Amino acid sequence: MxxxxxxxxxxxxxxxxxxxxxxxxxxxxxxxxxxxxxxxxxxxxxxxxxxxxxxxxxxxxxxxxxxxxxxxxxxxxxxxxxxxxxxxxxxxxxxxxxxxxxxxxxxxxxxxxxxxxxxxxxxxxxxxxxxxxxxxxxxxxxxxxxxxxxxxxxxxxxxxxxxxxxxxxxxxxDRAAYLDAHLPAVGSCEPGVRCLGPAELARSVLYLAKDARRQRTLSVYFGEEEIKRMRDTYGSRMRLSSNAVVCAHVCEALMQADPAVDHRRLAIVVNTRNRCGLDPMLVGNVVTTLNVDLQRGQDARSTAERIRRSVNGFAEHCDMRVNQQFLDRAGLLGDVRCVSTAFNPARWNPLITNLSGFGVYRIHFEDTFVSYCTLLMKFPVAGLGALVDGVDGRGMLFQIALPPREFQALCTPAVSEHMHRFRCADDDIPQLHRVLHG
The missing domain is CATH 3.30.559.10 (Chloramphenicol acetyltransferase-like domain)
Structure with a gap:
């Protein structure tokens, strides 16, 4: 080496x-x-x-x-x-x-x-x-x-x-000044970030030192035909994206994994370039989150619809400008303690980013294209997850870092069968995904 x-x-x-x-x-x-x-x-x-x-x-x-x-x-x-x-x-x-x-x-x-x-x-x-x-x-x-x-x-x-x-x-x-000048004049008045208090900060540090290494990655692959059936079922009342239905579908299972928790807050990462007319070549973290409440017993269809409505109205609710104002007032100490409002050190919440659709399978060297691309999940906080492309851009892989108990609860044959209730035996699932993710 x-x-x-x-x-x-x-x-x-x-x-x-x-x-x-x-x-x-x-x-x-x-x-x-x-x-x-x-x-x-x-x-x-x-x-x-x-x-x-x-x-x-x-x-x-x-x-x-x-x-x-x-x-x-x-x-x-x-x-x-x-x-x-x-x-x-x-x-x-x-x-x-x-x-x-x-x-x-x-x-x-x-x-x-x-x-x-x-x-x-x-x-x-x-x-x-x-x-x-x-x-x-x-x-x-x-x-x-x-x-x-x-x-x-x-x-x-x-x-x-x-x-x-x-x-x-x-x-x-100056990324902050650029965004302030180029974001639409409309936007949220409520920041989507906050600063951790001393007790929360201590609890977070303790979790990082003691429990973060015990987290496991749940990886669930959904094929193209499987996702189409989800969209047809969940989208009977409105047009839904593949991202929305897959995210809502898995979150329904997440809410059933721990009987002691009746409520979580789902944070969806949104690419602001696409939604606010910014230059696609702009380098930086040009993203923010939308929050959707999750309740036990709530079906995936209603969650997917609320995700879609929030994304459709994103420009009016974009909080990037007010977030910057909040942190400018908080100073450097605020930067260190800055988290999404969805973050709760006492009870993990899912924060999902969509990493699909960026063309990872078009990357090539020496006339050889990528045959498989994967995310190594080394996130320090439970609940952080991502949607990534399946092999050759076919289907989606949902990955999320979970504590051991929730991971085990979601890996049982019964849960797996329920999660894949839209899959048919003759669906075209890439062989590598069958080997890696069942």
Missing amino acids: STQLIKPEHAQRREIRCNAADAMVANLAVHFIFFFERRLDTTALARSLAHALDYFPLFAGRMAVNAGAMRIRCAGQGVPFTCARSEGTLQQAARSVADDRGQWLVDAVNAVASRWGWGPLCKVRVTHLADDSTAIAFSWHHAIGDMQTAMLFMNAWVAAAEGKPIAEPLLVD
Whole structure:
């Protein structure tokens, strides 16, 4: 195994002021693994990565605090690039990720350390597997940006590897000021963020130290035909998206998992670019959340309808501007304690982000497309989850970090059968999903 520091070909210096959405994810890192059925050339990958960093210097930067605000300093500090070998096959490696044993594939960014400038904001690990396949693990600090930002960078890396022009991203030096100038004049008057009190903060730290490592990842795959039947059933009164029905469908099961809990608050992450007419090339966390109350005994149809109505009226209820005003008043101490209003350290709430539809299966190197892409769930808080594309963009995989008790409750044959009541025996389920997720 070897590691080198990949730096931009042409170093530049700039400092980017983070916004409220960045502060909310300041202690989170995201880890994606791309599998290729080919042994990729690591020298060529490293060279093209350096070229892509010229356009996206944030990934090679470091965090800092200046004038009471969280910032990303871009001075070409570099991205650790690790090359490794394994005796495991692609299927064995994918199985380890599905079983929460896939950490060996990832050189993970330490989000807490990096948040205070003590480490890199992005790491890449390339693992050559025994069957001449390759795994590329891409880990980035969430403060750099959201999934759309990450995919803009991955597409730039692909273009650099092919010697093609790279689409110019929109980097702004003051994200908060840019959004204030470009968001619609209408918006929510109530912030969607709050600051943890001392007791809540202590409880959260204790959970991170004691219980977070015991969390398990629930992964449920829904095929295309299965989702279509859900939409036809739940959407008989209004048009519903696949994201809304899958999320509502699983949340119905989540509410049945713990008889002691009658209410939770579902937070749905929304890409503000799409809903508020912002530039799709804008780099950063251009997202916020919509909250939907969940009640025991409530059916999935009503939950899906409420999700859809909230998303349809998003522009009028977008809270990004008022969130920024709230944190500006709270100062640096507020940034450290900032959480979504849906977060409750005494009782976990689901917070789901949609990571599907970004084209992960269009990523390719050396004329070889991604054969499987998965998220390594290393979230420190129970209830954080994501919707990701199935193999070749077919179907959806719902993943959520859960405490052991709720995980076990949702893994019983009875619950699994109820969760897949819209599946038919002859549905076309990709073989890899059958192996990994049943």
